[in-house]
Amino acid sequence: MHFSRSGHNSLIQNALGQNALGQNTLGQNTLGKMLSRILLHAGVFVASSSLQGSVIFESTAMGSPSGLAASTVITSNSSITQFVGTRFSVNQQTLVTSVGGYMAANGNAFGQMFAAIISLDPITGLPSGSPFSDAPIATTTFLPNPIAGDLRASMLALLNPGTYGLIFGSGVFGSPVGGEAWLLDPGSVSNTSYFAWTSVNMPGLGQISGWSNISGANPRFVVEGTTFAAATTSATPEPATYIFVLIGLGGICAGVRSRPA
Numbered sequence: 001m002h003f004s005r006s007g008h009n010s011l012i013q014n015a016l017g018q019n020a021l022g023q024n025t026l027g028q029n030t031l032g033k034m035l036s037r038i039l040l041h042a043g044v045f046v047a048s049s050s051l052q053g054s055v056i057f058e059s060t061a062m063g064s065p066s067g068l069a070a071s072t073v074i075t076s077n078s079s080i081t082q083f084v085g086t087r088f089s090v091n092q093q094t095l096v097t098s099v100g101g102y103m104a105a106n107g108n109a110f111g112q113m114f115a116a117i118i119s120l121d122p123i124t125g126l127p128s129g130s131p132f133s134d135a136p137i138a139t140t141t142f143l144p145n146p147i148a149g150d151l152r153a154s155m156l157a158l159l160n161p162g163t164y165g166l167i168f169g170s171g172v173f174g175s176p177v178g179g180e181a182w183l184l185d186p187g188s189v190s191n192t193s194y195f196a197w198t199s200v201n202m203p204g205l206g207q208i209s210g211w212s213n214i215s216g217a218n219p220r221f222v223v224e225g226t227t228f229a230a231a232t233t234s235a236t237p238e239p240a241t242y243i244f245v246l247i248g249l250g251g252i253c254a255g256v257r258s259r260p261a
Contacts, residue, residue: 054224054225054226055222055223055224056088056090056094056096056223056224056225056226056227057088057090057166057221057222057223058220058221058222058223059086059088059101059190059192059194059218059219059220059221059222060185060186060188060189060190060192060218060219060220061186061188061220062102062150062186062188062220063186063187063188071104071182071183071184071185071217071219072084072182072183072185072194072196072214072216072217072219073180073181073182073183074113074168074169074170074180074181074182074183075106075170075179075180075181076169076170076171076177076178076179076180077177077178077180078201079200079201080198080199080200080201081169081171081197081198081199082169082196082197082198082199083131083167083168083169083196083197084167084168084169084183084194084195084196084214084219085118085127085165085166085167085168085194085195085196085197085221086165086166086192086193086194086195086219086221087120087125087163087164087165087192087193087195088163088164088165088166088192088221088223089161089162089163089164090159090160090161090162090164090227091161092161092227092228093158093159093160093161093227093228094158094159094225094226094227094228095156095157095158095159095225095226095227095228096117096138096155096156096157096158096159096223096224096225097154097155097156097224097225097226098152098153098154098155098223098224098225099115099117099140099152099153099155099166099221099222099223099224100115100142100150100151100152100153100221100222100224101150101151101168101183101219101220101221101222102148102149102150102151102183102184102186102219102220103144103148103149103151103168103181103182103183103184103219104144104145104146104147104148104149104181104182104184105143105144105145105146105179105180105181105182106146106180106181106182107146108180110146110179111143111170111175111176111178111179111180112141112142112143112170112174112175112176112179113141113142113143113144113168113169113170113175113179113181114139114140114141114142114167114168114169114170114172114173114174114175115139115140115141115142115153115155115166115167115168116136116137116138116139116166116167116169116173117136117137117138117139117155117157117159117164117165117166117167117223118132118134118136118137118164118165118167119134119137119162119164119165120163120164120165124211125163125193125195125213126195126211126212126213127165127167127195127197127211130209130210131172131197131199131209131211132172136173137157137159137164138155138156138157139155139173139174140153140154140155141153141173141174141175144181148184150220150222152222152224157225165195166221166223167197168181168183168221169197183217183219183220183221184219184220185217185218185219185220186218186220188218189218190218192218192221193213194213194214194215194218194219195211195212195213195214196211196212196214197209197210197211198210198212
C-alpha cells in the first residue's frame with residue numbers, strides 16, 4: 001500500500017507551470033576541488049573529470065513538462081507517514097557528493113525533508129527494520145520549493161561496489177514531523193525499481209506499517225559524485241585511501257565550522 005497524487009491536484013499544476021525545469025542547487029562550494037587534491041595526494045586516481053555535478057545515477061531523465069502526469073507523496077503527520085526510495089548500484093568505489101530529485105513542496109505542509117543512503121537487505125531488496133534497524137550510510141536535509149524543480153542537496157558518502165537505496169521522507173534523520181512534498185514524474189520511461197515505507201493509522205485496526213515495492217509513477221532520483229580507483233603509489237592502497245579521505249573530510253568539516261558567517 002502506498003499513496004500517490006495524480007496531476008489533477010491544483011497545487012501541483014501551479015507548481016509545474018512555473019520553472020518546471022529549473023534546478024535548485026543547495027550547498028554548492030569548493031568541496032570538489034578540495035577532495036580532488038586530497039585524493040590525489042593520497043595516491044588515488046580520480047576517474048571522473050570532477051567531483052561536482054557528475055551523475056552517478058538517475059532513476060529517470062527529465063522529460064517534457066507537458067508529460068508530467070503523476071506524483072508520489074512523501075509525508076509525515078498524525079495519520080500517515082510515507083518515505084519513498086529507489087535502488088541504485090555502483091561497480092567501483094564511489095564518492096557521493098550530492099543527491100536530489102524532481103519535486104515540489106506542499107505549500108500547506110512546508111518543511112525540511114531528509115535524504116538517506118542505506119544498505120538494502122540482500123534477500124528482500126528492501127530496507128531492514130520498522131522503518132530502519134541499521135544506521136544509514138549518510139543522511140542530509142533539504143528544503144524543497146513549492147515551485148517544482150530538480151533539486152540537489154550536498155551529501156558525502158563513500159560507497160564500495162554494491163546496491164544501495166536512496167530514500168526521501170520527513171520526520172526522522174534531522175527533519176521535523178509534518179513536512180510533505182511530491183516526488184514528480186518527469187514524463188520519461190524508467191527501468192528503475194521503487195519502494196516505500198508506509199505507516200497508516202487505520203480506524204479500528206490501529207497502526208499498519210511496512211516496506212513494499214511500488215509502481216506506477218516514475219519519480220526522479222539523482223545521485224552525483226565521482227568514481228575512483230587506487231593507484232600504485234602505496235603497497236597497501238585501500239587502507240591509505242580511507243585514511244586520507246577521512247582526514248580530508250575532517251579538515252573540510254573543521255573549515256566549514258570555523259568559516260565566519
